[in-house]
Amino acid sequence: MLAAIGVDSIERLFDEIPRELRTGELGGLPPALSEMAAMRLMRERAERDGAWLNFIGAGAYEHHIPAAVWQIASRGELYSAYTPYQAEASQGTLQTLYEYQSMMASLTALDVTNASLYDGASALAEAVLMAVRCHNSARRVLMPASVHPVWRRVARTLVRNQGIELVEVPYSAEGGHTDPQSLERYAGKDYAALVIPQPNFFGVIEPVDELTDWAHASGALAIAVVNPTALALLRPPGEWGGAGADIAVGDGQPLGVPLASGGPYFGFMACRRDLVRQMPGRIVGATVDTEGRPGYVLTLQAREQHIRRSKATSNICTNQGLMVTAATLHMALLGPEGLARVARACHANTLKLVSALTAIGGVTRVFGGALFHEAVLRLPVPVAPALRALRAQGILGGLDLKPDFPELGHALLVCATETKSDEDLARYADHLARIVGKRPRAAARALKPGT
Amino acid sequence: MLIFERSRPGRRSAAQSPAARAATGEIPQRHLRTRPPRLPEVSELDVVRHYTGLSQKNYSIDTHFYPLGSCTMKYNPRACNAAALLPQFTDRHPAAPDDTGQGFLACVHELQEMLREVTGMAQVSLAPMAGAQGEFAGVAMIRAYHDSRGDTQRREILVPDAAHGTNPASAVMCGYSVREIATDADGNVELAALRAAVGPRTAGLMLTNPSTLGVFEHSILEIERIVHEAGGLLYYDGANLNAILGMVKPGDMGFDVIHINLHKTFSTPHGGGGPGAGPVGVNAKLAPFLPLPLVAGPDGEYRLLAEADRPLSIGRLGAHLGNGGVLLRAYVYMRMLGADGMRRVAEFSTLNANYLMVELQRAGFEVAFPRRRASHEFILTLRRLKEETGVAAMDVAKRLLDKGFHAPTAYFPLLVPECLLIEPTETESKQTLDAFVIAMKEILREARENPALVKSAPHETPVRRLDDVKAARELNLAWSGR
Amino acid sequence: MTTPQNLKYTKSHEWVRTEADGTVTVGITFHAQEQLGDVVFVQNPQPGRKVKQGEECAVIESVKAAADIYAPVTGEVIAANHDVADHPERVNQDPYAAWMFRIRPGDPTELAGLLDAAAYQQLAESEKH
Structure with missing residues (x-):
């Protein structure tokens, strides 16, 4: 090969690099490992992390993932392909994305969806930017405090350099939701959008119809932030209020994506048809080939950075394709009935958990609003040491809300998905009762098998 | 044929969901969905056969030579995937405390340190979830740096006309305007054009080296001098880092801030469009602005740094620590390669x-x-x-x-x-x-x-x-x- | 005839026709649509919008490119062609019939500064090479 090129060494191929820059020594790197040694190291590392009985939700949810999801998604043809720019060589990826878009559009009851964004938090930021592009003048968006606090921070990081302001709307101390009446103070001012989470960060169901109608009456778009599992049970954004929400975003992790310390997940975004040219990210469309056979291509690419450059709707290029493939498989395997059963089981399990834990003296439910699959509980003792004591029993007892919501006192966000058995719930209740120094009452004991 | 066309009313893959249909409990009737979503009603075999068939319509690295320029479509070793899919890694909740993730955090901390070594930068953040998000973070840090010095007139980013479209798009997302610099007949940045363009409004120059034209930028040291003397910062787009691994370090070329595409240089799978990962590296003067979370260690205990630890950070780019599973795959790849x-x-x-x-x-x-x-x-x-x-x-x-x-x-x-x-x-x-x-x-x-x-x-x-x-x-x- | 003699032109490839009532009609040239390829989308300005000469006020997209359309003169947009928005292919079929929008000029002297057909033809030729 060197002779063909006409050089005597590989080193010669780097002769255009100034000599004084040839300093690339990598002395700080450890020596190479064989596959056997690397796997041994990784197994040891993994074992340090252990296995836990998990009751944390807060934006990432433990669900059963059918074995077929990742066995198929890990096929090399899907795993090691790239962005389907050569449509004729990528019909597998493209048709899968078209099917995903169809499933997601139906789940949200909106017209169109894109082929994914990075995660739910960054998708919310993109929705804010999109709403501002759609509005004639406003550069402010109303952001309820009942939206995930980290998602709000992410949105701020991603939009603030463009002079866009996120105005915080307080939540109702009784219900835990956004009170439509509290919006009156913003009436008559210029806002590009109102963000509406359903369910919200506290797990509480929001009055989405009133909030959507308020946004539209105020000349603002309604941005829905939704959990895809909940959509099998709750009325979808396209049916909120008189006209439906305009944009819906969320994190797709509950659809077949493992928790994996936080990623990779994927963000989804859906919108009304007339807003599609303001939507960021790749979009797949159906068409035909020269012989009239159906086929799929990337379309509306003139919105994207590789064509529009500085005027693109977003800088996004690489997205979360493989996660979307998994989500498509997951939704197909569950079907409408399966996904509804998962959603109902999550709701029922969380109600059982809440009832078992609030049977412990001093443990109360903080908000009166109806919940989906998470709840905020108040403990009679500080949360952090209680969670530490639960960890000593192999239990991750929920998320301490003190850092983000100190006004709620000793507040804890808990979640019980369909993965939790009655024994799991009872184990949690028993240990928590002991830790807070109270005996569980009858309701908690009733969960124990055989009683 | 679409999966929807295989659908038959009432058909299910019954083992995949709870056996019972639980009650809707306390959810008010008016909030309940009335029409089920139109998901396909199919068996497990229908699903497996349909998507296996679709996969066979793809070209991929595993099946075909894939010389897609600028994308570094190299083989993705299977061990990287196998390690990242160990159940303790896949099952860990992102909000679980750091002490339940010391194995995971040890890996990503070492990754952070190895990326520092190969790029010659002072500090690295693994938070960005793709190259374009790394670019956003990098330019946002440039802006935070100038703003922190009260140098708020610098509102223009320079990019070569051959740059990836993500460069100008990322600059605009940071509130900057963009000016393009011409390329000469041999594929280098035109130095005269660069000299004419820099000035008190210059926030920085974004450069890919080797460039998108497939050649090493001869005059990189001169470019570095022109931009820095004008008070601008130098951004390295790591799209082509593969070509110079172990040969030249971006830090030694004088770059202030860089991003690295782990799905290119460090062989994590492209997945039909993603996920990727776009860690950013910086020199000492930009370090306070790195995006969160950062992984601190290694004195026996690893932990994620947050806002309280890094008050000047540009903030968070996603809900958690970037694309963790991608980071693990890159870590295994780097360990198996060694120096x-x-x-x-x-x-x-x-x-x-x-x-x-x-x-x-x-x-x-x-x-x-x-x-x-x-x-x-x-x-x-x-x-x-x-x-x-x-x-x-x-x-x-x-x-x-x-x-x-x-x-x-x-x-x-x-x-x-x-x-x-x-x-x-x-x-x-x-x-x-x-x-x-x-x-x-x-x-x-x-x-x-x-x-x-x-x-x-x-x-x-x-x-x-x-x-x-x-x-x-x-x-x-x-x-x-x- | 790819550059009609009776029209004025801009360096950014818009054609401009002065109507009897003093308003001007704007579209894109044969050369511009040829460079773009099959047009798939046209976004026109809202009537009533005030524009300055050289301001971006419309967008034309093909599958592989997007072009901003600039106001050739300062003034108020008084009409937009819905037909061309509904049928973007008309821009390729007959670019001089597929007008995009009309402006009531605020400063009639600006019209004199536009290119005539010969000057535009020269510009278009030079860009092809």
């Missing part, structure tokens, strides 16, 4: 690219920058072929699909007419490269003897050329009915 393997990546990818360039030149193709060495990729221009035969770069790309090769990148960079950007990567053998040259020779002959055959390609793929004008004019973005 020597890392250097071999640059050597063999550069050897493969230069060999392929010379062989294609011998076969009668025109190289865009014939006076230059290739980096790990190079550009052909088919301008003359198009004038002679009417066969365009896109036609050659499509005809390659018939010959069993994925096409190179076509029509990027835009300033080279009728271009193909070819990146063979280090994981391909000489035999594969020779087979590609034979296929290209055949296409050249076909273009001269039977141009219609090439212009109507592909012929052998699951579908023939698709009508993307119809797709855009008559938008059909979701299945609409049974």
Whole structure:
């Protein structure tokens, strides 16, 4: 090969690099490992992390993932392909994305969806930017405090350099939701959008119809932030209020994506048809080939950075394709009935958990609003040491809300998905009762098998 | 056939969901969904057969040579995937306390340190979830740096006209305007144009080196001096880091801030479009602004740093620590390569690219920058072929699909007419490269003897050329009915 | 005839026709649509919008490119062609019939500064090479 090129060494191929820059020594790197040694190291590392009985939700949810999801998604043809720019060589990826878009559009009851964004938090930021592009003048968006606090921070990081302001709307101390009446103070001012989470960060169901109608009456778009599992049970954004929400975003992790310390997940975004040219990210469309056979291509690419450059709707290029493939498989395997059963089981399990834990003296439910699959509980003792004591029993007892919501006192966000058995719930209740120094009452004991 | 067309009312994969239909409990009637979503009603076998069949319509690294320039489509070792899928890693909740994730955090902390070493930067953050998000973070740090010094008039980012579209788009997302700098006949940034463009409004220059034109920027030290003397900062787009691993460090070239595409240089799978990961590295003066979370260690206890630890940070780019599973795969890849393997990546990818360039030149193709060495990729221009035969770069790309090769990148960079950007990567053998040259020779002959055959390609793929004008004019973005 | 003699032109490839009532009609040239390829989308300005000469006020997209359309003169947009928005292919079929929008000029002297057909033809030729 060197002779063909006409050089005597590989080193010669780097002769255009100034000599004084040839300093690339990598002395700080450890020596190479064989596959056997690397796997041994990784197994040891993994074992340090252990296995836990998990009751944390807060934006990432433990669900059963059918074995077929990742066995198929890990096929090399899907795993090691790239962005389907050569449509004729990528019909597998493209048709899968078209099917995903169809499933997601139906789940949200909106017209169109894109082929994914990075995660739910960054998708919310993109929705804010999109709403501002759609509005004639406003550069402010109303952001309820009942939206995930980290998602709000992410949105701020991603939009603030463009002079866009996120105005915080307080939540109702009784219900835990956004009170439509509290919006009156913003009436008559210029806002590009109102963000509406359903369910919200506290797990509480929001009055989405009133909030959507308020946004539209105020000349603002309604941005829905939704959990895809909940959509099998709750009325979808396209049916909120008189006209439906305009944009819906969320994190797709509950659809077949493992928790994996936080990623990779994927963000989804859906919108009304007339807003599609303001939507960021790749979009797949159906068409035909020269012989009239159906086929799929990337379309509306003139919105994207590789064509529009500085005027693109977003800088996004690489997205979360493989996660979307998994989500498509997951939704197909569950079907409408399966996904509804998962959603109902999550709701029922969380109600059982809440009832078992609030049977412990001093443990109360903080908000009166109806919940989906998470709840905020108040403990009679500080949360952090209680969670530490639960960890000593192999239990991750929920998320301490003190850092983000100190006004709620000793507040804890808990979640019980369909993965939790009655024994799991009872184990949690028993240990928590002991830790807070109270005996569980009858309701908690009733969960124990055989009683 | 779509999965929806396989659907039959009432058919289910019953083992995949709870056996009972639980009550709707305390959810008020008015909040309940009345019409079920239109998901397919199919069996597990239907699903497995449908998506296995679809996968077989893809070209991929595992099935085809995939010389897609600028994307570094190298083989993804299976051990990286196997390690990342160990159940303790996949099952860990992101909000679980740091003490339940010491194994995971040890890996990503070491990754952070190894990336520091190979790039020569002072600190690295793993938070960005793709290259473009890394660019956003990098430019946002440049802005935070200038703003922190009260230097708020710097509102312009310079990019070479050959840059990836993500560069200008990322600058605009940071509230900057963009000015393009011309390229000279040998593919270098035009120094006179750069000198004329810099000034008190210059926030920084974004540069890919080796550039998107497949050549090493000769005058990098002079560029560095011009930008820094004007008070601007220098941004390194790591898209082509593969070509210089273990040879040159961006930090030594004088870059202030960089991003790295783990899905390119460090071989994490491209997944049909993602996920990737785009860690950012900075020198000491930008370190306080790095995006969160950062992984601190290693004194026996790893932990994630948050706002309280880093009050000047530009903030968070996603809900958690970036694409953790991608980070684990890159970590295993780097450990299996070690220092020597890392250097071999640059050597063999550069050897493969230069060999392929010379062989294609011998076969009668025109190289865009014939006076230059290739980096790990190079550009052909088919301008003359198009004038002679009417066969365009896109036609050659499509005809390659018939010959069993994925096409190179076509029509990027835009300033080279009728271009193909070819990146063979280090994981391909000489035999594969020779087979590609034979296929290209055949296409050249076909273009001269039977141009219609090439212009109507592909012929052998699951579908023939698709009508993307119809797709855009008559938008059909979701299945609409049974 | 790819550059009609009776029209004025801009360097950014818009054609401009002065109507009897003093308003001007704007579209894109044959050369511009040829460079873009098959047009798939046209976005026109809202009537009533005030524009300055050289301001971006419309967008034309093909599958592989997007072009901003600039106001050739300062004034108020008084009409937009819905037909061309509904049938973007008309821009390729007959670019001089497929007008995009009309402006009531605020400063009639600006019209004199536009290119005539010969000057535009020269510009278009030079860009082809």
